[in-house]
Amino acid sequence: MDIALVFKIASIGLGVAVIHQVLSKSGRDEYAMLTTLAGVLVVVMMLLPHLTELLSDLQNLMDF
Amino acid sequence: MEITKILVVAVCCCVFSTLVSQFKPEFSVLIQLCGVALVALLIFDCTIEIFSLTKDLTAGIQINNEYIFLLLKAVIIAVCGKVVCDVCSDCGNRAVATCVDIACRLSVLLLAFPMLKVLLGLATELIEK
Numbered sequence: 001m002d003i004a005l006v007f008k009i010a011s012i013g014l015g016v017a018v019i020h021q022v023l024s025k026s027g028r029d030e031y032a033m034l035t036t037l038a039g040v041l042v043v044v045m046m047l048l049p050h051l052t053e054l055l056s057d058l059q060n061l062m063d064f
Numbered sequence: 065m066e067i068t069k070i071l072v073v074a075v076c077c078c079v080f081s082t083l084v085s086q087f088k089p090e091f092s093v094l095i096q097l098c099g100v101a102l103v104a105l106l107i108f109d110c111t112i113e114i115f116s117l118t119k120d121l122t123a124g125i126q127i128n129n130e131y132i133f134l135l136l137k138a139v140i141i142a143v144c145g146k147v148v149c150d151v152c153s154d155c156g157n158r159a160v161a162t163c164v165d166i167a168c169r170l171s172v173l174l175l176a177f178p179m180l181k182v183l184l185g186l187a188t189e190l191i192e193k
Contacts (some may be wrong), residue, residue, distance in 0.1 A: 002180065003069070003072065003073050003076060005098055005100060005102065005115055006073065006076050006077055006080060006095060007076070007080070008097060008100070009080070009094055009095050009098055010080035010083065010084055010091075012082075012091070012175055013080075013084035013087070013088050013091030013092070013094075013095070014084060014087065014088075014093070016088055017084070017088045017091075019085030020088070022086075036088065036090070039088075039091070040090050040091070041092070043091065043094045044094065044189065047094065047097060047101065050098070050101045050102075050105070051097070051101055052102050053105065054104050054105055054108075057105065057108050058140070058144065061108075061111060061112065061115070061137075061140060062137055062140065
C-alpha cells in the first residue's frame with residue numbers, strides 16, 4: 001500500500017468534480033449524479049483490498 | 065517504523081481531503097479512510113514487535129501473561145474505536161460515532177471480566193483466611 005493511492009483518489013475526486021460541473025452546466029444532471037456515483041464506486045473498489053488487509057491484520061493481532 | 069512516511073501520508077491526506085471536499089465532499093471521506101488505513105498498516109509492524117517483546121518480557125518473570133495480552137487487546141480496541149469514532153464524527157454522523165464508542169467500551173468490559181472474576185476469587189480467599 002503506497003502513498004500513490006492517496007494521489008489517485010484525490011485525482012479521481014477532482015476529475016469527477018470537473019465532469020460533474022460540465023454535465024450539470026449542460027443540463028445533464030442525471031448523468032452528473034451517475035458520474036459521481038461511478039467515481040465513488042471506483043474509489044471504494046480501490047480501497048477495499050487495503051481495508052480487508054487491515055482488518056485481517058487486526059484479527060491476527062487479536063488472536064496473538 | 066517509518067515515521068517520516070507516516071507524517072508525509074498524514075499531511076498529504078489532510079491537504080487533499082481539504083482540497084477535494086470543496087468540490088466533492090464524498091471523496092474527502094474516502095481520502096480520510098485511505099489515510100487511516102495507510103497509517104494503520106504502516107504502524108502495524110511496530111505493534112507486532114511490541115507484542116512479541118511483551119511476550120519475551122513476561123516469559124522471564126512469574127506473571128500470567130494472559131492478562132497482559134488482555135490489556136494490550138483492550139488498548140487496541142480502544143484505539144481502533146477512537147479512530148472510527150473520529151472518522152464518523154468528521155463525516156457529521158455523531159450518532160454512529162456514539163454507537164461505535166459504546167460498542168468499544170462494552171467489548172473492553174467483556175475482555176476485562178475474566179480478570180475481575182480472578183480478583184473476586186482472590187478477595188474471597190483472603191477474607192476467608
